[in-house]
Amino acid sequence: MIVNGLLGGLIYVIMALGFTLIFGIMRIVNFAHGEFYMLGAVGVLILFGGFGVNYFVAVVAAGLLTGALGMIAERVLFRSVVGEEMPGMIMSLGLSIILQSIVLLALGPEEQTVARPFSGIWRIAGAVVPWDRTVVSISAIVVLVIFYIFLKFSRLGLAMQAVAQDPTTASLMGVESGTIYASAYGIACLLAGLGGALMAPIYTIGPYMGQNPMLKAFVVVVIGGLGSIPGAMLGGLLLGLTESVLSTLMDSTTALIASFGVVLLVVLIRPNGLLGRTVR
Amino acid sequence: MTAPLLLVEGLTRRFGGLIAASDVSFAVAPGEIFGIIGPNGAGKTTLFNVIAGHYRPTSGRVAFEGTDISGHASDEVGRRGIARTFQAVHVFKNETVRANLHRAAILARRHNPLAWLSRHPHATPDLEGTAAFLGLDKLLDNVAGSLAYGLQKTVGVGLAMMVGPKLMLMDEPAAGLNPSEKIAAAALIRRLRDERGISVLLVEHDMPLVMGICDRILVLNQGIPIALGTPAEVKSNQAVIDAYLGEDYEFA
């Protein structure tokens, strides 16, 4: 149960990090985030499931392709609405349903599955843990560590962090804002794509599979504080664990209402999230 | 001395550990032009924002016409008869000057959806007269955002006048103006008091303007009031001179 929660949490973190990065830097609520997750999974479905490419290669390739697509989308679509909240939302909603319909046309409405690249279980302290989930969790941690190193030590990463904290410092960092937007959106989509690609063998794949993770990312980001990277990490793990605990204690409808209730409370008590910066 | 219009008593405002205003007390008499000055970071803006209802005081109180208004929201402060202008231009940029002034009047009169139940306590002045007073009568049908910066600031004063205030809080009325516009702004502030009977509390960087028009001045330094008096008294105050030492200020 804890391991399930941890895995769910890690995926939420991966989703929420990208979501919060885009919002922090571009002030855009990326409703299309779930669809990039879905595209990552579809990438694995085609490469690994269809062409039999090695699973890890397929995951990385799917992630990179999704990231590239994200950069193109940023350049073509989102650049003109940076900083405008409502047009940004509408634009991303449009992109989201276009991507859904493309996949719907290409794959049909049936949910598909890919063969599990790993099978079997191992035991720890009496708990049974399937191997595939273990591999996915470890891969997710690797992705997060790489992302962390990128943020902490690369010039672009530092600039992105600075902009997310305070947009006015954008120009001070000496990195051109266009580059920051493109790389923020691209990296966020890369993360989402990797998340989807990693989860491909575990869940079924279909055009609407991204909606739930995107919603969760939204919730996590609101709990953690919009634009806050540590907030996204904390919020994601919290939500993953809470969900897995709640779903064993009560039925899923009650659990959903309860989690919305928690969100409502957080927003009312701390409108800027648990770790959000205060905006005056 | 008559009862003060605005009374600030022992007002303190902290942000975390930082004390932005410490134990500030002063009173603005009806018909007075009162200035608050101080070097950068002296806490002028904080003090202004507490009075205008943007921040709650940490301790102390603000009273207007004998009623405690500490911690009242900015719209409530506005309804009591305290109007304000902004340091940067705040006007409805896409509307004409006439529409701007009209909006100010209706915002004041119909301050909430049930406002016909409770009438606005202050009569709002007539639009044409206000425009003429400000010298905007020829520009009434121009779009506010298309006017020169100084004129947009004048429209901002017009918006505040349309509320029908007894006291006008002015946040750096001379900021961003050229020398001749500054002279006009000083004259306008004096006329607000002389011809319209509106008392003025202003926060300002521009020394000549403050010294020229204010009846009394409060000097803040690092949140602490260091002098209060007429321009002549303040200018010769040793603490004030020390506070400004090294800053590039001219005492006119």
Next chain:
Amino acid sequence: MKLRVVYGLILLLAILPWFIGSRYIFHIATMIVIMIPLVLGMHLMVRIGQLSLAHPAFWGVGAYASALLTMRLGMPPLLSILVGALIPSLMALVLGPIFLRIKGVFFVLLTFAFGEIVDLVFQEWTDLFGGNSGLYGIPKFSILGLRLTQIPHYYVLGLIAAVLIYLLMRAIERSDIGAILESLNEDEMLSRSMGANALAWRVAAFVVSAFVAGISGGIYAFYIGFLSPDPFGFQTIVDLIVMVTVGGAGTVLGPVLGAIVTVPLPELLRDAREYQLMIYGVCLIGFMKFAKQGLISFIVDKRSGA
């Protein structure tokens, strides 16, 4: 001038169903006039700078409430529609002061969560709402002994409601209230400094917009005669956003145009839902990219008002 042409065209479209006389056309026309109050409600929120995802839920509450008032309490249908619409406005009155303290993204999420919860309640509270299998046996609308049995009757009913609510919204837009709402949206700090109670005005707009959504729901319930939670979910949110975006949020006429253009789409593309999604997506992106003010901007200059 051009504006008059548009009004003329809309009038022509409004009477067109009688010339064609097909039930199918009447059905589409009826759906358009039912959607108009709903999208106008949504639009009022956009005018105050808030994207409300709660409106499909308000629509649903209005629909279920008016159906149940007549079915369970035997209320005359017209009264049920009016009373039924008061329930979503009451919800807006209670939730507004909480939700509307928060702007932008958080408001979007809160209203989304609210909509999801309402939809879940429709699904789970089967005794009252019939759950996923639906609420059957809603009687036909009747007034003064007149029973509406044919689709054209409902079209007339919907058309009257749509025209009245359009006129109401236009009156609000042109009145002092419209100027106040716009002022608050443009520069809240300035508007508040002049004494305007921003929250109270926003709550009022929320309540009115929930009311008209409820009216739309009531008419929908009596027209369709059967309610399931299905139409009150996320899909309708997308539809409404498309209508407002395509038509243009600048004036009250915009969303009406949006509804006229958008509502027939799913009917025309009934066999190809994936293409409908594609067209919606392309419309949203296209208008955001090239014409943020929507169709209406091709007809009238925003400044001259419509």
